[in-house]
Every structure is written in C-alpha cells, then in structure tokens.
Amino acid sequence: MALVPISYNLRSLFVRRSATLLTVLGIGATVAVVSGVLALEQGFSTLFTDSGRDDVAIFLRQGATNEGDSSFTRERAEILMKTLPEIASDSAGQRLVSAECYLAVRRNKVSGAGETNVPVRGVQPPTFLVYGDDIRIGAGRNFTPGTDEVIVGRKLVDRVEHCELGDTITFNTTPFRVVGIFDNAGPFASEIWGDRDRLSEALERPVFNRIVARLVPGTEIGFTPTWASTDGKEHLDGLSARLDKDVQVPCRVMTERQYLTGQTQALSTVLKILGSFLALVMGVAAVFTATNTMLAALAARTSEIGILTSLGFRPLAIFSSFMLEALLLGLCGGIVGCLFALPLNGVRTGTMNFQTFTEVAFAFRLTPHVLIRAVGFSLVLGLLGGAWPALRAAAMSPTRAMRRE
C-alpha cells in the first residue's frame, strides 16, 4: 500500500502555522503541568528511596510504622543490642549497633514564614559506624559525646533559624551549641543530631525510638512491606519472622531502604493521584483542542483528500497520514511541554511528610523517566485528538470530496 509522503503533513502543519502553534502550546502547557507534578513526586521519592541502604537494618516497636510512633525502653534496647547474634562487629570488635531517640521539634523558618517541625536525632558514636560514609562533616567538627553540642544537616542551614555554625539552639530549657554542619544525600540532611543521652534528658524522652544496626553479611531479614507485596499484605520471613515472635523483645525489622520508601508512600500516593487527576482532566481539554485543529485541517484539505483518493491512495493510507500529523502535533507539544518544565529541574522546595509531620527539603527532578512519560502522554493526546478527524478523512468518497461537499 502506498503511503502519503510525510512531507505532505509537514507542509500542511507549516501552512497552518498559527493553529499548529496554538495547539502545540496548548498540549505543551498540559504536559508541563503534569510533568511538574511527576518531577515533584520523583524528587521526593528519590531522596528517600535512593539514599536508603540495604545493609543497614532498622528495628521498630511492633505496630509502629515510623520512628515517631516507635519506642523501646532502655532495658529492652540493651537486651536487643547485646544479644542479637546477627549484629555485625567491626575489626576492633565494636558492635555496629545504636539506639536513637527522635523528636520533631518546633522551629522558626528563617524567612519569617512561620514554624516548621525539624527532626532532632540523638545518636551515639557507633551510629556513625553504622551509617559509614553517608554522614560527612562538611564544616566545623562532630559533636563531642556527652556534651551539649549538636551538628546540623546542610539543608537546614539557610531554611531554619539558629542553624548556622556557632549558633545556639534551645530545646525546651536547655541550650545546645551548633559545632558542625553535616552532609547527607538523604533525609538526614534536614535533621539536627546530637548526643543521645543529653538530648533525651533535655527533651525528657526517657525511651528510645529505634535501633539501627549493620547485620552480619548473609543475614536474611525477610521483611516484605505491604507496598512491595503482590497481595497487599505484609510478609515476614527469616529474621523478621523470628523477632516478631521474640519473647523478650518482639519488634519489627526492615532494611533502611524499605523503611525510607515506606515513609514516602502517603505523599507519593497523593502526588500520583493529583498527577493522574490533572493528566485526565487537562488531557481531555487538550484532546478537544487537537481534535478541533485536525478538523480544521481536514476542512481546509477536503478537495486535496479527493485528489489523493482518486490518485489511488487507500483510505487506510489517508487515515495513517492524518494520524501521523496528529502524532506530530502531540510530539511537538510534548517536547515544548518538557522545555517549559525543564527550568523546574533542581528547584528546591520543602513539603511536609504527612507520616511524621516533619518538613523535608528536596528538589524537583525531571529524570529521563519523567520526560519519557511526559512525551508518551503527549503522543496519547495527539493520538486521541487525531482519531476522529482521521476516520472522517478516510471515509470520504473521492467525488464528493473534490466537490467539497
């Protein structure tokens, strides 16, 4: 079957350039909005998922979904940390395990834009062995164990009051001095860290929130969270099943990556729903616009279609030609949309993590994945917009078309 040459479509788009431009821009605006939402979701989940380690295990109280809800009494924490055989040791014989306390504290934003909740984490020297290179002191020095000193995550420095090197932060009635700024690729960069026992006293938090550890290589944690399992239920196997039934310290155990990914589920779901809702609603409007443009193209070229059919082009060829033109419109719209959205890439923003009520700073990320989805979406818009006009074009009889009926 002979196909209508593609140059015909290109010329046609060019001749009707004002309509083409408006349609492309209209689809572009739609694609830009949708990819903006996708980029936000991507930035948020990348921060959490990519920074989580598979070789760090997180222990939480049974029934707790985040460290804010979780708690271990001192005694229970000691039992678990001292007796669990799966906990690894370093070459010096130090067990790589630490109990942390955690509290989201009220702080003022620098801009005077109100308050935010900043996570404060009380840690011990082994904590730094557990996280290894993930925590790097970027300015100043680490806090001295047992003193009222804290180190502050890089992303807090210009967002939250009293987070500069040398500043004093007061928790309830106890002042703490900022002696260092630390870097981290994940959510820790929005936290304040200090000595666990000093912080737990200042904040009157006698219990610990979670325990973190490196496990002996080859240990199978065997935890499958609800969001990763096929039947939507949680599954326990290996170590996690054993600890679930433990008589002394029953608890939940998972990898850090699983823990952090779990933290993003609520916000990711909200953003995905918002993205789909916008894609659907704005997509409908964009499809209507594309249909209008293609119908106008059809009306202007009725006699040409008559000529094409009388020359022997099959209806299918006419149909494909019109579909191709619509797809081209969609593709251009998609590219324009991505260009519109591109300046968003890297823009930093903050939002509340609904699960812990804390603020997390992160950046929009227009990853190739987001861009591919955006362009795919624009092609679907073109396809849907072109279908009806293309069908009408293909159904025209040559004589009537040439007579412009």
Place this chain on the structure above:
Amino acid sequence: MPFSLIAKNLFKHPLRALLTAASLAVALFLLCVLRSLVVALDVGVRNAAANRLIVQSSTSLFVYLPEAYEAKLASIEGVQNVCKWNWFGGYYQDPKNFFAQFATDPEALLAMYPEIEIVSGSREEFLKERQACLLGEGTAEKYGFKVGDNFPLIGALFQRTDGEPWSFKVAAIYRSKKSSVDNNTLFFNYEYLHKTIDAGQAGGPQGVGIFVLELAPGADRVQVASAVDALFEGGPQRTQTATEAEFNAQFVSMIGNVPLFVTSIGGGVMIAILLATLNTMLMAAREQTRDVGVLKALGFSDGSVFGLLLSQSLLLCIAGGGAGIALAVLSGPGMAIKLGTMFPGYEVTKGTIMQAAILTIAIGFFAGITPALRARGMSVISALRSNA
C-alpha cells in the same frame, strides 16, 4: 447585530463549538476545585473563635504537658474554663479507616464549643458514662454508627496491654454549626484513657496534648497568653500559648508551598485553555472573512463586525465556563464528603465562583479580541476576495 447571527455563526460547526465549550467546562471545573482546596486549607484560621486560647508545648507538637498544669491554668486571671485535648490516634478495623479522636473533658468541651450541636442521643450519657463518646455526623454516617452502638478502635499510639482494641459507645452524635470544628471527630472522656493507663492496662505517652482556655468576657488575650507562658518559663515544660487562629495557622504554614504549587497548576490550566479557545476563534474568524466582507458591503459598521466576532467568543466561553462552574458547585457537597478527613473545609465559596466567572469572561475577551480587531480593520474588497 442580531443575536441569531451570532448564534448561527457559532454553531456553524456544532462539533467544534461543543468541543471548545467542553474543554472550557473541564478547565473551569478544575480551577474551581483547585481554588476550593486552597480555600479549605485555612478555613480553620478564618473561622477560629476569638475567645479561645491554645496552650501547647513550645518544644514540639509531640511533647505532652504535665496534668498538673490544669489547676495552675484555671487560676490565671481572665481564664474562665480549661479543657484538655489529647490526640488518641486510633483506627477502626484498618489503618485506612482513619478519623480524628480526642480524649477531652466532656463538660468543658460542650461549654466552650457552642458550635457543637447534639443532633441525636443524650448529652447526659456523654457526660456521665466512661466509655461514652460524642461522634461527628460525618463519621457516624460513613461507618453507619448509631446512638447506642458499641464499636472498637485499635489504639496505635495508646496500646492496651491485653492487645485488645478500645471499646467505645456512641452516646450522642453532633453537627458542627461552624467550620472551626469539623463534622468527623470523635470526642471521649479523658478519664477513660487516663484511668486505663493508671491501672496499667494500657501504655502510651503520659500527660496532656494541649489545653484549651476559654477567656472570661473582657479578658485581654495577649495578656492571658503571656501570663501563661511566663508561668511555665522555668519548666518543666515551656509553653507556647496561641489564639485558635494562630494555632490552626501553624499547620497551614507546615504544609509549606502547597498554595503556590496549586496556583502554578492553575496557571498552566489557564494558559492551555486560553490557547485552545483562541485557536477555535481564529478558525471561526478565518471562515467568516467573506461574511464580514458581505456585512460591510451591506453597510454594517466596523464596530458591529467587531462586536459580532467578540460576542461569539464571549458567548462560547460563558456557555462552557458556566457549565464548568455549575459542575463544580453541584459536585461541591459530594467532594466535601470524599475529602472529609484531608480537607475538612472543602467548599466552593461565592468568592471562588466570582473569580471563576471573571476568569471565564477574561478568556472570552482575550480569545475574541484578536480576530475581532482583524475583522474590524479589514477592507470590504480584501474580505470578499478571501478564499477560505
């Protein structure tokens, strides 16, 4: 210029007119919904009561205040009534079935919150019985709870040592007369929670989440607030006392950039729809070029030709945009129920409708002005000669 000519031109291509109007309807619907979401965010701030103060820990949302503060607060001059509020954080059967629950002082609650109106059940039973609760109409409807029903709640924050859920009895159902209290909350007696923990039958944070103070008539709220904070300056827990509006505003501020984010989305939607309408109007104008020539040759003025094209655009937008706004208004109550727990104050307000209406007309104007100006300036000869 007769109206029938405007309408005839507009519906010469019924499919095109319909598609454009439908896109407009969809876009305006979306804009109304987005706007209503932003409005819903700070409904608690706008409708807050002026005579209530909230005492909370100045350290953290998650730090509890000592129970002993209650008596000290009651003795401060200008404080008429004190009510404890404790977040319970339970769920019904599955964590997805979530609604707000507070352990509180029933008598003080009903005295301080006149907007809580009991619509069925007995006030006395709520005050007297230990496991009694006062349930919001919305939640009661959602789960089909009726007065006299017993139901279990699983305590995620306060776990019972026997591993069983907490049991509650619906003593009364309320409807809120103002959006300062939503229609989905469960209130129960603080004593129930407190006594169960004291008896060693449950574990969880000790103390009181927040105290709500009712000011005596004529009391100065700034003075009372600073008196409270000064009283606890030396600990054991420092407090931060705020008006109800300020207290609600802190949650809005935590959400951060959401209003800006939603506004940007709205901007994108507007640009898309403006381009779509402009596209349609340019197409229509091109097809009507010859008609314009004929009209002008017949002696119609430039102004009436201008009006012909502009009114087509306005008419199209009013029809489409109007449908979208109507859809948003009609779907409002349904959306409010769906969004109940996340956006309790969802409502398509008069302000939103006005803004949307102005926007609709503006789109119609901008989309119509270019082709209308072009038609006005066109000479009879060149219009008649055109070959569209």
